[in-house]
Amino acid sequence: MEGAVVLLDFWPSMFGMRTRIALAEKEIKYEYSEQDLWNKGELLLQMNPVHKKIPVLIHNGKPVCESLNQVQYIDEVWNDRAPLLPANTYKRANARFWADFVDKKLYDLGSKIWKTKGEEQEAAKKEFIDCLKLLEGELGDSLYFGGKDFGYVDVALVPFYCWFYAYEQCGNFSIEAECPKLIAWVKRCMQKESVAKSLVDREKVYEFVLQLKKLYGIE
């Protein structure tokens, strides 16, 4: 169980944040290594030769790639504290379903919101809000997606909150106005130290997005 843990990451990555939260939940000490995605280092390319992406979790020199995979791995190895996945197999399958839904939808739709304009942007905004509303439906009246306890789906989704401000500015809309229950859930999550210290400042993410727009020549 013990052994060196390294996280190759990039500060605004919502995927990297998932792994940071999981490590913090389990109180695992690790080395955080900031990567330059425009000039990828040898270690990153060696540890994730297939996708060449962050985050990469390195445990005892062996890499685990893909953020949800990392969260499951962390949950299984450090299984004596702060369980993230439910013990019940049906609930576990349901948690995996919703984390997968977040993966399938939010990043691409969010990207369309800041990268496009006009009809394409409007369509992306609408679909994005529709997805968040479906997630609100799944949350229901529970404190967390995990029920009484913070869990897997909470970890998968909450990092996207850092990007909401950038999406709102670029898309000229308010996510809180459309999805108040979800924002209330975010605020509950932010009271947890593991989340508060893993998420990044939303203004800094917006500045980063503006830099990306300049870089890609997007108006």
Place this chain on the structure above:
Amino acid sequence: MSKAELVILDYWVSPFCLRVKIALNEKGLQYEARPEDLFGGKSELLLKSNPIYQKVPVFLHDGKPLCESTIIVSYIDETWSSPPLLPSCPYGRAQARFWADYIDKKVFDASGNIWRSKGEVPVEAKKEFIKILKQLEEALGDKDYFNGATFGFVDIIAIPLTCWFLAVEKIGGFTVAEECPKISSWTKRCLQRESVAKVVPDPEKVYEFVLMFRKMQGID
């Protein structure tokens, strides 16, 4: 334990449905495969059980629905533990999930870029498909199965996609055996298993289906 009711909302040619059937077969479980008419009209049960995606497969365990084939296979493995489909150690499981995710993200779409193409198949589409299979060959290495010495999770996720390869080969104008011989021999090895052979359709029938689909979509 009383006999569970296991139902799969199915479509014969769907590689995603095949994954679930193979997993159930591996566990020696009896189930009912209910065919859905995906072109004529999806059943009320399908629409109610999978409101988010409205797709097959849906696996119903005593009436409780589960969706997304890879998640269903994991559920089957965790609910009926023998024989195990995933490795016992967390690192082995992380590796297996990584490759299942890679296969999910890449293979079906890449094959679709070939069998759905109108006119001349783009060279890039062929190159990409072969590159993906070569990546999988590397992952397989000299092992009999992706799982190692025994058939398991990644093999179950991958093998159903191979019945679509004949269609890809005929339309793309190449053969997997020539480009990726290890994938070819792994396919033959998996097809020798009863759990696989009794559900995977004849690739010639899949090819006929693809041609019919192409006509329906106005590609041919």
